[in-house]
Amino acid sequence: MSASRTLSLVAVASLIAASPAAAQTAGYFQPVNLSSGFSVEPRHSSTALEGALRGRAKVIESLGKYRVYDAQANILNQQARGLSYENDVKQTETLYRKQYLWRQHREEERAREIQRDALGKELLAQRRATYYRDTYRLDADQLNRTTGRVSWPESLDHDQFASTRSQIDFLFRQRSRYPAGSDDPFAGRILKLTEQLKADLKEQLADMDPTDYADAQKFVRGLMYEVQYPTELG
Structure with a gap:
């Protein structure tokens, strides 16, 4: 060849x-x-x-x-x-993907935690409202929810409380004209006046019978919780 x-x-x-x-x-x-x-x-x-x-x-x-x-x-x-x-790119993409998934998981877990906390606070507020409303709720003889008339106990029927009492009486009468469940435009002023009434009571503690003092404080709290945790008419 x-x-x-x-x-x-x-x-x-x-x-x-x-x-x-x-x-x-x-x-x-x-x-x-x-x-x-x-x-x-x-x-x-x-x-x-x-x-x-x-x-x-x-x-x-x-x-x-x-x-x-x-x-x-x-x-x-x-x-x-x-x-x-290509391997470096895939490894980098995988790393960023994992970081994204971890961050997303943490954010979702944080959102669930916030939701659980909010739900817990809401349930606690409902239980607190139920407890205060049931414990301090004024009966119909003490507070007429239709007319707003307040029947004060004898321990609060003194001249040193007259100014605060008259303002609270006026606000509750005005409040009774609003339908139940509507925004209460008088709640803020009533709460402020009842806080003042509690402070005035403490100043009279030394001159009051302990039982009368306790009953008076409970009555004032009943007025406070009436606007904080309102009940249906009846």
Whole structure:
């Protein structure tokens, strides 16, 4: 076989092996193996010239293979760098995704905690309102919720309380004209006056019978909780 024919066969084989169909698998470059599985070339040259040409062809073939393998190595190196970059990007995306999920979980847990706290406070306020309303609620003889008339106990029916009593009487009469459940425009002033009445009672503590003092304080608290925790008419 002549040297030129050998070179032609090598070139054709290289082109076939380096074709896109043979070189690409799953989107990645696959190295091309230029070594044939077996050789049918004769072991000895028939003439010295043939031997020289055959040797020269082998050198050229080896140089070609070297350049192909070197180019493939560069391609694989770039491919490895690209895969490393993709892995870094995916790891970074995964990290940020985890951080986002952790932050979202903390925010959701915080929102649930705030909701639980708000619900707990609401239930506590309802229980407190029920307790105060049931404990200090004035009966119909003490407070007529239809007319707003307040029947003061004897312990509070003294001149030192007259000014505060008259203001509270007026406000409760005005308050009775508003439908139940509506905003109470008099609650703030009534609470302020009842606080003043409690303070005035404390100043008279030394001169009052303990039972009368306790009853008077309970009555004043009944007026306070009437506007803080209003009940239905009846």
